[in-house]
Every structure is written in C-alpha cells, then in structure tokens.
Amino acid sequence: MSQIVLNIGMLLGGLGLFMLAVGIISDGLRLAAGKTLRHILGRWTRSPLHGLASGIAITGIVQSSSAVTVATIGFVNSGLMTLYQSLGVVFGANVGTTMTGWLVAMIGFKLKIELFALPLIGIGMFVRLLAGQRRIAHLGWALVGFGLFFIGIDVLRQAFEGFASGIDFQQLSSDGPQALLLFLAVGFLITVLTQSSSAAIAIILTAAGGGIIDLNDAAAMVIGANLGTTSTAVIAVVGATPNAKRVAAAHVFFNVITAIVALIILPFIFWLISLAGDVFSLKNTPEVTLALFHTVFNILGVVIIWPMLVWLSAFLEKRFMTHQEIESKPKYIDKNVAVSPSLALNALTLEIDRIVGMSKSLIKAVLGQTKGTTLLLNEKYEALEKLANITGEFISKLEKGTLTSEVKTQLSTLILAQQYSLSGAESALEIAKDQTLLQATSDSHVSSTLEDYLAEMRGVVGQISEQSLPTQDTDFDDNIQHIKNRYDEVKAIMLNAAVESRAPIQTMMEVMDNIKKVQLMTEQYCKANYQLNKVKTYLMS
Structure with missing residues (x-):
C-alpha cells in the first residue's frame, strides 16, 4: 500500500x-x-x-x-x-x-x-x-x-x-x-x-x-x-x-x-x-x-x-481558433475581389462596417460600466487592430492599381472611418484601465450625474448606429454639438463639487479627465459611423 x-x-x-x-x-x-x-x-x-x-x-x-x-x-x-x-x-x-x-x-x-x-x-x-x-x-x-x-x-x-x-x-x-x-x-x-x-x-x-x-x-x-x-x-x-x-x-x-x-x-x-x-x-x-x-x-x-x-x-x-482570431479574420476582402475596384469597394465597406461595429461594442461596454472586463476588452481591441491592419494593407494594394477619382474618394472616406473607429476604441481601453469612473463618491449628486451621463452617451451611440440612410449632415452636426454640450454641463457639475468640497479635488480632476475621454470616444464613433454611411450612400446611388 x-x-x-x-x-x-x-x-x-x-x-x-x-x-x-x-x-x-x-x-x-x-x-x-x-x-x-x-x-x-x-x-x-x-x-x-x-x-x-x-x-x-x-x-x-x-x-x-x-x-x-x-x-x-x-x-x-x-x-x-x-x-x-x-x-x-x-x-x-x-x-x-x-x-x-x-x-x-x-x-x-x-x-x-x-x-x-x-x-x-x-x-x-x-x-x-x-x-x-x-x-x-x-x-x-x-x-x-x-x-x-x-x-x-x-x-x-x-x-x-x-x-x-x-x-x-x-x-x-x-x-x-x-x-x-x-x-x-x-x-x-x-x-x-x-x-x-x-x-x-x-x-x-x-x-x-x-x-x-x-x-x-x-x-x-x-x-x-x-x-x-x-x-x-x-x-x-x-x-x-x-x-x-x-x-x-x-x-x-x-x-x-x-x-x-x-x-x-x-x-x-x-x-x-x-x-x-x-x-x-x-x-x-x-x-x-x-x-x-x-x-x-x-x-x-x-x-x-x-x-x-x-x-x-x-x-x-x-x-x-479563439473568438479573437475569428473576429480578426476578414470575411469579405480577398485577392479575388481585389481585381475589380467596384467589388473591392463593396467588400471593403462591409469589412470597415465590422470594424465600426467592433468599436461600438467596446465603447458600449465601457459606457455600460461593466466591471472586470478589461482583459476581454483588450482582446477585442487586439482583434479590431489586426483586422484594421489587414484592411489597411488591402487598401494600399488597391491604391497601386488604376482607380477612378470617385473610388479614390470613397477609399479615403473608408480610411477615415477606420481611423475614427480605432481612436474611439483606444479611448475606451484607456477608460476601462483607469477605472476612475467606477469609483463611488460620497456626493449622491455627483454619482447620479455620472451615471446619467454615461447612460445617455451609451444611448447616443446606439441611436447613431440605427440612423437610416442617407445620413443627413445636419443630423451629424446636431449629434456632435449635443455630445459637446453634455460634456460641458457634466464638467461644470464636477468642478462645483470640487470647489464646494463635496468631493476630493484629485478625484474630480481624474473624473473630468475621463469624461473628456468619453466625449472624444463618443465623437470618434459618431464620426466613424458618419464616414461609413457616406460610402454606403454612394454605393446605394
């Protein structure tokens, strides 16, 4: 024994x-x-x-x-x-x-x-x-x-x-x-x-x-x-x-x-x-x-x-294959569609649409204040970044060929949509890693203001993605202005809380830094979606 x-x-x-x-x-x-x-x-x-x-x-x-x-x-x-x-x-x-x-x-x-x-x-x-x-x-x-x-x-x-x-x-x-x-x-x-x-x-x-x-x-x-x-x-x-x-x-x-x-x-x-x-x-x-x-x-x-x-x-x-690898693989672009500029533009638009959607998923997760998701968000961002690199290489190869001025314009617009998406997703990661917005303060007015602001920005992101085509320039301008106005209002409340000693000054400074990132993040998504919709509208015409 x-x-x-x-x-x-x-x-x-x-x-x-x-x-x-x-x-x-x-x-x-x-x-x-x-x-x-x-x-x-x-x-x-x-x-x-x-x-x-x-x-x-x-x-x-x-x-x-x-x-x-x-x-x-x-x-x-x-x-x-x-x-x-x-x-x-x-x-x-x-x-x-x-x-x-x-x-x-x-x-x-x-x-x-x-x-x-x-x-x-x-x-x-x-x-x-x-x-x-x-x-x-x-x-x-x-x-x-x-x-x-x-x-x-x-x-x-x-x-x-x-x-x-x-x-x-x-x-x-x-x-x-x-x-x-x-x-x-x-x-x-x-x-x-x-x-x-x-x-x-x-x-x-x-x-x-x-x-x-x-x-x-x-x-x-x-x-x-x-x-x-x-x-x-x-x-x-x-x-x-x-x-x-x-x-x-x-x-x-x-x-x-x-x-x-x-x-x-x-x-x-x-x-x-x-x-x-x-x-x-x-x-x-x-x-x-x-x-x-x-x-x-x-x-x-x-x-x-x-x-x-x-x-x-x-x-x-x-x-x-992990979920991250599946997400980072292109679904629409390949060497077969690259031979035709019109087919390539259609396929590339669908791929950039995926990138904008991945950025939206990251942003909404952060605005939803889901705890313990930093690792998952990192993986999502890496998948987004890999896919963006692939689409970037695809665009570079297309630009070496013979393209009409209209197709070149649409490619430039798609590049903008991709860059805005990456920028917004990067800001989302920074906010998630900081976790300052999750810190509770003793002032109920500050806490409720932050919760309402994040919920509202989450709603804005959802509303923007559901807008029908063609997108109106006035709608885009209104969205951007609304995002800026709300940031100014929330910033003023945070400053008052710090001045009136209802919350630590250092904490409020960090919170204001992050709500600025929220503003930029939401704006970047708004711009990405707007640029993407411009190409979609062109393809529909």
Missing part, C-alpha cells in the same frame, strides 16, 4: 514538475526574444527543409524528441516561429529520436540526458542571478525550465518503472492483426507511462534481443511507442495558445499517419530492411532490424506527408 501511495505521489510530482517546466521554458524563451534570437531562429528554420534538418540534428544530440517538440511549441507559443516553420522541426524530431534505437542496438548504451538536468538548473540560475535585468537572464530561466523538464520526465519514469518492466510479453503473443494492435497499444502505453519513447524503445529492443517477444510483435510495439510521444505534446499545450495547439496537432497527425502506413506495409518494410542490411553489411539481429525499422518508417512518414505540408499548415491555421 505504501508503495502505491509513493508511486501516486511521484506521478503527481512528476506531472507538476513537467507542467511547471513547460511554463518556464515558454516564458523564458518569450522574454529572451530579441532581434538576435529571432534572426538565429529565422536562419535555422527559414524553410521547412531547414527545420527538418535542425529537428533531426538537435533531437539526435539531446536524445529527446519530447524536449525538442516542447521547445518548438514554446517558440511558436512565444511568436518566435510560425506554424509553417515549426512543421519541419516537429517531423525532424521524429526522425532524430530513432538515434536511441541505434545506440542500444549497436553499442548497448543509452545516453542519460537526465544527467544534464541539475547542471542545466545550476547554470540557468547562475546566469539569471548574474545577468540582472538583461535579456540573457531570461535565457537562463529557460535553461532552468529545460532542467526541470528532464527531472520531471525522470520522476515520471521512476514512478512507472516497475509497471513497465513487469509486463509479461509472452502471455500477450499471438498471431493475427489483433495481436499487432494489442502490442501497438502496449508500446503506446509504455511511452505514455514513462513519458519517454527512448525508454520504451530501449525496453522493446532489449526484450526482442532476449527472445522474449518476436520481431513482428516488437515492431508493433515500436510503432506504438512512436505514437505514444504525442502524449507529451498534448500535455504541453494544455492552456497554451492556439498556435501551440496546432503544432501539437501536426505532431499527432504525423505520428498517426506514420503508424497506419507502417502497420499496413509492415512485411514490405521488413523486406526493405533485409535488403538494406545486406547492402550495408548490418548485423542481422532483432535490435538492429528494429532500430532500422524505426528509422525507415519515420523517414517514410516524412516522405508521405511532405507534399501535404502547405495544405496541412493552412488546414491547422483554421483550427483551434
């Missing part, structure tokens, strides 16, 4: 260390990011082929595809590497990890990467403490994360060592596809339990070399062990960014496709291995055969999936 409790404790501790390490690696890499690091990463992974070579080489050195995959996820999570660049590294890591099998098969030695864990932590902390606030300090923190990563894996391995080594493989052996699937599941389970395909491969090769299991069963276990490495990537992306989840999904996709193909053509691969063994004079032992099998089917997986790389990247880009 005490041994079971100890194993459970080691399991929980190992998982905790593992998750902590992933977080530290991601944070360290993100904070250490700079032009130099970006340049190095760009050169190493400037194409999937370079990434493939890097993945193979680095994994062959560190003897852990999990570490390379998690590091890649960390780079993508930190924005240092694109999804497309990372695919080559992930696939290369799968090929590079087969080096362990060769070490076991050829020299009977497995490099213990865990021995580097404590030195990594020591060196990392040494760098972090001595570097102070310099960027290299964060790189030291990332080294600490890698050290904890290896310790976490080692603790997990120890927790399940007795379980993995205690499986009686002879009782499982039988003929038929069911047996292959069963041994595949066993290989998968060993990797999941030990969190190391290298350890699983070593166990399998040792068992096959000792005659405990036959070659076909061992091959199925190798496929399962290879598939089991996906569990590390899946665990690593819990709570991570969508891009990190896409990298993990690519890793899973590669391993699943590779496993299916390897199982289907297993006899052919063994024939190919036998032929290669004769050509290269390799030892005809189960260990060498399995090591070569492990390498061959991973290379085969790369060959099969490589032509699909662009499609896979595009497919994954559309998965695991």
Whole structure:
C-alpha cells in the first residue's frame, strides 16, 4: 500500500514538475526574444527543409524528441516561429529520436540526458542571478525550465518503472492483426507511462534481443511507442495558445499517419530492411532490424506527408481558433475581389462596417460600466487592430492599381472611418484601465450625474448606429454639438463639487479627465459611423 501511495505521489510530482517546466521554458524563451534570437531562429528554420534538418540534428544530440517538440511549441507559443516553420522541426524530431534505437542496438548504451538536468538548473540560475535585468537572464530561466523538464520526465519514469518492466510479453503473443494492435497499444502505453519513447524503445529492443517477444510483435510495439510521444505534446499545450495547439496537432497527425502506413506495409518494410542490411553489411539481429525499422518508417512518414505540408499548415491555421482570431479574420476582402475596384469597394465597406461595429461594442461596454472586463476588452481591441491592419494593407494594394477619382474618394472616406473607429476604441481601453469612473463618491449628486451621463452617451451611440440612410449632415452636426454640450454641463457639475468640497479635488480632476475621454470616444464613433454611411450612400446611388 505504501508503495502505491509513493508511486501516486511521484506521478503527481512528476506531472507538476513537467507542467511547471513547460511554463518556464515558454516564458523564458518569450522574454529572451530579441532581434538576435529571432534572426538565429529565422536562419535555422527559414524553410521547412531547414527545420527538418535542425529537428533531426538537435533531437539526435539531446536524445529527446519530447524536449525538442516542447521547445518548438514554446517558440511558436512565444511568436518566435510560425506554424509553417515549426512543421519541419516537429517531423525532424521524429526522425532524430530513432538515434536511441541505434545506440542500444549497436553499442548497448543509452545516453542519460537526465544527467544534464541539475547542471542545466545550476547554470540557468547562475546566469539569471548574474545577468540582472538583461535579456540573457531570461535565457537562463529557460535553461532552468529545460532542467526541470528532464527531472520531471525522470520522476515520471521512476514512478512507472516497475509497471513497465513487469509486463509479461509472452502471455500477450499471438498471431493475427489483433495481436499487432494489442502490442501497438502496449508500446503506446509504455511511452505514455514513462513519458519517454527512448525508454520504451530501449525496453522493446532489449526484450526482442532476449527472445522474449518476436520481431513482428516488437515492431508493433515500436510503432506504438512512436505514437505514444504525442502524449507529451498534448500535455504541453494544455492552456497554451492556439498556435501551440496546432503544432501539437501536426505532431499527432504525423505520428498517426506514420503508424497506419507502417502497420499496413509492415512485411514490405521488413523486406526493405533485409535488403538494406545486406547492402550495408548490418548485423542481422532483432535490435538492429528494429532500430532500422524505426528509422525507415519515420523517414517514410516524412516522405508521405511532405507534399501535404502547405495544405496541412493552412488546414491547422483554421483550427483551434479563439473568438479573437475569428473576429480578426476578414470575411469579405480577398485577392479575388481585389481585381475589380467596384467589388473591392463593396467588400471593403462591409469589412470597415465590422470594424465600426467592433468599436461600438467596446465603447458600449465601457459606457455600460461593466466591471472586470478589461482583459476581454483588450482582446477585442487586439482583434479590431489586426483586422484594421489587414484592411489597411488591402487598401494600399488597391491604391497601386488604376482607380477612378470617385473610388479614390470613397477609399479615403473608408480610411477615415477606420481611423475614427480605432481612436474611439483606444479611448475606451484607456477608460476601462483607469477605472476612475467606477469609483463611488460620497456626493449622491455627483454619482447620479455620472451615471446619467454615461447612460445617455451609451444611448447616443446606439441611436447613431440605427440612423437610416442617407445620413443627413445636419443630423451629424446636431449629434456632435449635443455630445459637446453634455460634456460641458457634466464638467461644470464636477468642478462645483470640487470647489464646494463635496468631493476630493484629485478625484474630480481624474473624473473630468475621463469624461473628456468619453466625449472624444463618443465623437470618434459618431464620426466613424458618419464616414461609413457616406460610402454606403454612394454605393446605394
């Protein structure tokens, strides 16, 4: 009973260390990011082929595809590497990890990467403490994360060592596809339990070399062990960014496709291995055969999936999308409508309409005095800003073509609508972060005046957005004047409250600063909507 409790404790501790390490690696890499690091990463992974070579080489050195995959996820999570660049590294890591099998098969030695864990932590902390606030300090923190990563894996391995080594493989052996699937599941389970395909491969090769299991069963276990490495990537992306989840999904996709193909053509691969063994004079032992099998089917997986790389990247880009990402993607503009100025103007108007609507949503949320929404508002603003950047690039491309003077005028008007929307949304964020307008004062007249003012401005925003086309210039002028008049009235009340000592002067100064932002924010939305409606009116004529 005490041994079971100890194993459970080691399991929980190992998982905790593992998750902590992933977080530290991601944070360290993100904070250490700079032009130099970006340049190095760009050169190493400037194409999937370079990434493939890097993945193979680095994994062959560190003897852990999990570490390379998690590091890649960390780079993508930190924005240092694109999804497309990372695919080559992930696939290369799968090929590079087969080096362990060769070490076991050829020299009977497995490099213990865990021995580097404590030195990594020591060196990392040494760098972090001595570097102070310099960027290299964060790189030291990332080294600490890698050290904890290896310790976490080692603790997990120890927790399940007795379980993995205690499986009686002879009782499982039988003929038929069911047996292959069963041994595949066993290989998968060993990797999941030990969190190391290298350890699983070593166990399998040792068992096959000792005659405990036959070659076909061992091959199925190798496929399962290879598939089991996906569990590390899946665990690593819990709570991570969508891009990190896409990298993990690519890793899973590669391993699943590779496993299916390897199982289907297993006899052919063994024939190919036998032929290669004769050509290269390799030892005809189960260990060498399995090591070569492990390498061959991973290379085969790369060959099969490589032509699909662009499609896979595009497919994954559309998965695991957050609401913010969905909002920031254009719905109407693309390269197809760009060829026709009239179609482009229509599509662009619809896109700017979305931007004005997103700005309205931000402004109304702030005027509604909803507490605890600053993070959500930040995400909405980032989505708005990204979409505005895309529409801005689209307009720039249009302006390089041949356009009529009327279309140029409408594009300029849409640019104004977009700029007003961004300005209004930015003011909304500033107000939300300040929170001064939410502070209660002891003076009921001041509080009620502020509440009425914010409610009225919220109503103005709603009323403006519902105005029918065509918009009259007089309506626009009246709205702007009303917003200014109300600001002057509320400002006078705040000043009187401060002069008469009914509220602290400093508080009233901050409140007046924010009601000025409310005025400007509401005016900016009014102007954005007005400019947008001018283009809509033109398109209707």
